[in-house]
Amino acid sequence: MDVNERNCLQSDDQEEEMGMEELRRGPWTVEEDLTLINYIALHGEGRWNSLARSAGLKRTGKSCRLRWLNYLRPDVRRGNITLEEQLLILELHSRWGNRWSKIAQYLPGRTDNEIKNYWRTRVQKHAKQLQCDVNSKQFKDTMRYLWMPRLVERIQAASGSAASCPAPAASSGVTSPGGSTITTMTGSGNHHFDNKIESSSLGASHGVILENSSTSVSSSSDSFGAQQVSPISELTDYYPIPVNENPDPDYFYTSQGGGYQLDQTLAGPCEGYYNNYGLLDFQPTEHNNNYHYWDGGDASGNLWTVEDIW
């Protein structure tokens, strides 16, 4: 079907159902975009069905809403997904699965549709290459113990190479006792992140408990740049929004004995842009680190070669 055909009217029954004579489908024209933008500028968004009618658009309310949210909104961010965003997507998806809109809340300017497309076109493709299901433990472990640390490394490398540039105060990393944390700046446009991820939640949310940093740092983890988990008191300092003010009921943390275990400790979605992004601590340890699982195996080499695609 060509574009013209695709732009043709909906089927008779649909028209009847909608009670409209003609409804356009397919790609939006510049004129339609302008009509929608101007109408929303004057009247605001919402009530999409009546909006579509009032604006004289021969589109469904759904279509108008989608066009506005995914494309026309002024704060929609376009362009490549940055390394930091990739890392965040992987982390959030490991936590929430295909909750695209929820994930999108943590990536300012990105739409759920964009993230969903990214996941399907990039991540699922890699799962296919590895001949494993995207929901399989193998693939999740690969993500968690190979790709995500690799992304962190690359982010570090990128920020290191940019170290000659004066860093804004907001970008200063947080150093936990006896170790460093990874704090990176996004280099993308004017958008900055101030979103921190505490890595122990990675394990906690998936039944893989990473050891407390005080016991876990080993020389074997050099390749990942062993990072220490920050004490909770410091972690909460990172978050622009206090945990107990987070509107999302999914967020909570638990204390266990002398240590701690964060389970859902992401800063809530901010209404503006984050000032700074990045804190992922990966702590390979001798007995719970799946890094060793891959180490030296045939799969390891293959998987490492996959890194370039990120």
Next chain:
DNA sequence: AAGGACTTCAACCGCTTCCTC
């Protein structure tokens, strides 16, 4: 240069949830 294969992403569809009366 041509055309087939592959990739990307805007848009649609159907289902679910929320809101209003």
Next chain:
DNA sequence: CGAGGAAGCGGTTGAAGTCCT
């Protein structure tokens, strides 16, 4: 409290662009 409409969400499709042979 239930019905109906609106809005939101996730899955899927297919056109357009790019890559490869």
